[in-house]
Amino acid sequence: MKRELSLFEAVAAAFLLAIALLTSGNVLLRETLGLQIPDWFDLSRQLQAIAMFWGIALATYRGSHIGVDLLWEHCASAGRRRIDLVATALTLAFLLPLAWMVWVKLGGAGTQATSDLRLPLVWFYAVSAAGVTAAALLAALRLATLWRGGTIVDADGAE
Template structure:
């Protein structure tokens, strides 16, 4: 796999996650405006909103997993040399890869279950499995991005250079 292809793939995943942020915000905004100005409730707005939020969470996991933007505890990492920092990063990423892979496997079971059970929304009786499938795709993207991160951490650590962080001036 070429570096350019992987970087385009990573950027695409991040843009998809960003698009879901916009969709969730638009859904909430329209529901509130219509409810408060016209006393009109969008059918299934709540169900769609919570399923979109679930999709957003899983695509957000994909976006943050590669960049390492998730919450971390760096007490030990900050106090060791570069060799041990890299070892800790590789170990932590392998653990994350395992956990998210298992999560993806179990989420697929949820997609299959909602499809087989014909779970529908309350008002419009829309099937819910497509929402679960899109969330599952985000989780699958997270597995791929974590695998790319692991590969780069092991074989090309120079590609994982973080951008300098801005420090506050006292």
């Protein structure tokens, strides 16, 4: 599982890097030569969606998303487990329909393309759909692991 999570992390990081390079490259070209990278805005939006969905997959499984744990910090381990179970179940309840709708969007993409280069959007939607599906699957795996009383190890090896 550690290998798969590392792969998910690499995918999210690669798309974030692509966004940064695309944006900075476009700004550099615009300020120095008065040119723009064709479709830079459309591409940056699509890449951002992909990076977000793959990042959500990791954050959901590890339970490492940003949050204020005022109540959780003051609970005993049984209370923490209950809070984690409810939070993960709610997350899964939102991710399942989101994944479904992204797949529906992929199915309806048809011949939609970016405005300048006419790149087919179906490929971007497909990678996004895979990411949000991974998020839903990892949420289900986290829920099952917590239900069985297991622990989730984060990237640093801490529980």
